[in-house]
Amino acid sequence: MATPRLAFENISKAFPGVKALSDVSFDVAPGEIHALLGENGAGKSTLLRILSGVFRPTEGDVKVDGIIQHFRKPESARQAGIAMIHQELQQVPHLTVAQNMFLGHSLTRLGGIIVDRREQERRAAEALAMIDPAIDPSAPISSLKVAQRQVVEIARALLDKAKIVAMDEPTSSLTPSEFDKLAKIIERLAASGVSIIYVSHKMDEVFRVCQRASVMRDGRVVRAGVDLQKTAPDDVIAMMVGRELLTEEHHSHATRTVGVEVRNLSSHRIHDVSFDLHQGEVLGVAGLVGSGRTELLRAISGADRVTSGTVKVDGTILALSDPRAAIAAGIGLLPEERKREGIIPGRSVTSNVALPSMARFSKAGIINHHKLKRTAEDLLKRVNLRPFQLDRQIKLFSGGNQQKAIIARWLAAGSRILLFDEPTRGIDVGAKSEIYHLIEDLAADGHCVIVVSSELPEVMRVSDRVLVMRDGAIVAELGRDELSEETIVSHAVGAPDSRLGAA
Template structure:
């Protein structure tokens, strides 16, 4: 299937999102679609699949003008869209999710052929190299495993074109390699893939061509072999952002947090220290226990043994309230469900964690509130129409900055960042890295959990590697390499 989109324009409530954008896709290619958050990538693909109607422009499929009524219509005609937000129903099994809306039935009463669906699911998962039980409830799976179900669902439709929007954001390295193997097989069979991602390594490893959008406009389309990381960044942001990771300038000071043999149902005898002014990285495969360790430090996960010390003094952190009182902030890996109130304003989200310092006798001091919100928005360069804007309508990078802002207002001495740049474009990533550096220069201790090895290596002073609920090793900046981290993460020495 060959697709050509010409002069596509789209506005929402007077806000021009796309202006005269073009995009083409040829049979059997993997085509990267890149741009900063809010550049219009997802909107363009939603127009292609009939979720939105363009205001101007035309779509040609195999040379004939065509528009789809809705995504189901697009799917019936061979175009499938795997969205960044998962559409998994947690109380259904793997097989039930895979066949949702296209269940196999028999007889006049329409009895579901459960055994047949389980058998087909097992075969499909085996062909993808995904060891999932068809009868397992989706709620018991990791985010990465749920993502693989979404990919399998798209492949069940015999699609000729598959659009993947940040497909690896929640996958482990092993799952990413499994996905890449599937993509190569699809390409070899003539399937075309539109690949939307902020991960440069993946783009250069997997894609044939790349199209860049900036602020809703078309910039250029190039063969991957004819471009470079710096070229792509320059086209995306309209400027060079220099070194990918800013140079670390702070010198770690005294120990702020110490864990000694910390144990729970999900991890065992975890020990490490974090110093003031240090970025202490946590690496490991998905499901290794990294987030569970962070939850325990913040009082979200009960511990069954071990000691936690702050400033050398043993403490019990039984709840997030205890953690906040001890000047600990926590930016969770899932900002949309656990970090933000999407239908509330920027103002409300930031004020929520700062109620104590903004109120007198239970009543918020409006002047204090405005001063704090204005200062934080300016400090973090939050791009919005104003503090009254609902966070749902911000780009991913600006949503993440609001999450950071609400914790910076509490003046934390320890800030935990779990996947701080997931789904964030390259320009916003650099800004977040700079914010981290500024905080450490002020003596703030930072724990950063990340599945992106270049990020862990580029930003951390030391790195703890977690494997199956235990810390397999702690590497200095000089000792750490992708090979040494992956060796520990997979159980090696």
């Protein structure tokens, strides 16, 4: 057999009080796109940090082309031909594309005194020309779309003559069409002999671009080198979670009682939007990126200024002047950018739960910690927080458990209207199933729920009805029996044969 481009041999990693990896072994062939799969907390990130030189293994070896490597720092891994493309891109916004591509190892002249910007831009242009020549190496990186910034990271790997590229959730912020372009770039990269480790929670993407997969659970490899051409997605998911997932059938709890009335609502990105939301209903909102979905939720929650129109809750018109008024009316927003807008990373999960309702747990400025802890315990048990550590910093929890804590936050605040914006972005398949069932449980309890999602199977899974938006307006309303990906997309893009539903 040919020598593997990359081999992990019996890798273990221990931290004080915990063993993060145990006896991890698998290999990746030259030119192979190899999926590394597992739920959040399975050990994938720790393994990639060992590969990229951030951590050193407690036991075991990393081999590149059959040679044992000892990476003492990230620069050692880079020199060995390993590139890491992170989910949250490691770029400096005010620098140019070329400057970011040479970050940490600038080209200089005159004995290292002056950075040779012209040569950097020339070499950057050569690397970019192989995958996307439209990107200007002299442009500020902040002026590029997320998909283009991903391409810049890939070009940087080419610049470094990387033999192994590890991609950690590379498409979490991309549209389907942007993923299609990225998939072609990845396939071309592999065809040139570069080996790729592809980490993603999106099974459709994994089966589209990867040949084999290694599946991790609880710090161990439960299956190495799974042939994805001969394995069903459900079987791979079962390997990942180690249990039967909850049934994915939709159960409606919608009533005829109107809880929220939106009439002729407009803001800087939405125009004349009207709809009713019933108690116990899950209302989906679909559309392309930029269609106004997020802005609709922000307007209802008071986060964006409304220029005209009204929102009524139980027949009472809200003063949508700021988020406090919306919170007081029982509206809670679970934002798209969970890490940036949804949590205070360095605070405990209990503190994050109490954020909008601290007055409930304090008197004369003194917090009743016993009452706060008891409430947090009850609500976090209800949402099945794992691990159940209330004083742990929320940034140390997985994305799915951070989302559960935000749900508990709005339950603590007494919110009856919950607005979910991309509720499962960056969340593994097991936690995704739990979030779906939490949404359904909230509806069963009489909450009014709106779910915005870019994933059409998701919006179809959780919704009783779906509103389709385009250019800031609702262009179709689809009942559950009308839902299909083709129908939603035809309305979202404005296909000539689409029939506009009642809005």
